[in-house]
Amino acid sequence: QVQLVESGGGLVQAGGSLRLSCAASGRTFSSYVMGWFRQAPGKEREFVATISRSGGITNYADSVKGRFTISRDNAKNTVYLQMNSLKPEDTAVYYCAASSRGYSSGSFNPVMYNYWGQGTQVTVSS
Numbered sequence: 001q002v003q004l005v006e007s008g009g010g011l012v013q014a015g016g017s018l019r020l021s022c023a024a025s026g027r028t029f030s031s032y033v034m035g036w037f038r039q040a041p042g043k044e045r046e047f048v049a050t051i052s053r054s055g056g057i058t059n060y061a062d063s064v065k066g067r068f069t070i071s072r073d074n075a076k077n078t079v080y081l082q083m084n085s086l087k088p089e090d091t092a093v094y095y096c097a098a099s100s101r102g103y104s105s106g107s108f109n110p111v112m113y114n115y116w117g118q119g120t121q122v123t124v125s126s
Helices: none
Strands: 004-007 010-013 018-024 033-039 046-051 058-060 068-073 078-083 092-099 120-125
Touching: 004 092, 018 033, 018 092, 018 120, 033 068, 033 078, 046 068, 046 078, 058 068, 078 092
Parallel strands: 010 120
Antiparallel strands: 004 018, 018 078, 033 046, 033 092, 046 058, 068 078, 092 120
16 A cells, blocks of 8 residues: 655746655555656546656656656655646646556556555646
């Protein structure tokens, strides 16, 4: 069992930056693949980024590639999402998620994740 708490969301102008954090409870954080997803009003939840247990493998949605960076600190039980060059279309509730399954080509799929945080709102104004 793991509990996830996101923080760092807020209101930012287009072109600005935010860093989201997701703190996990428990002593087995390093055994989970971690992901970030987002959901805009009226839209389905979509994949943003994922990172393997060691942090050595990352993957990004095409829409954020080159602008967002996912990282993790297993000593601090925390995963981060650095978001640069933000656009209005990045506006959404951002969720972190943990998967007890190994990293795979399917790690972009929300059904692979066992645990979810409550979400943090990111709003990008034009």
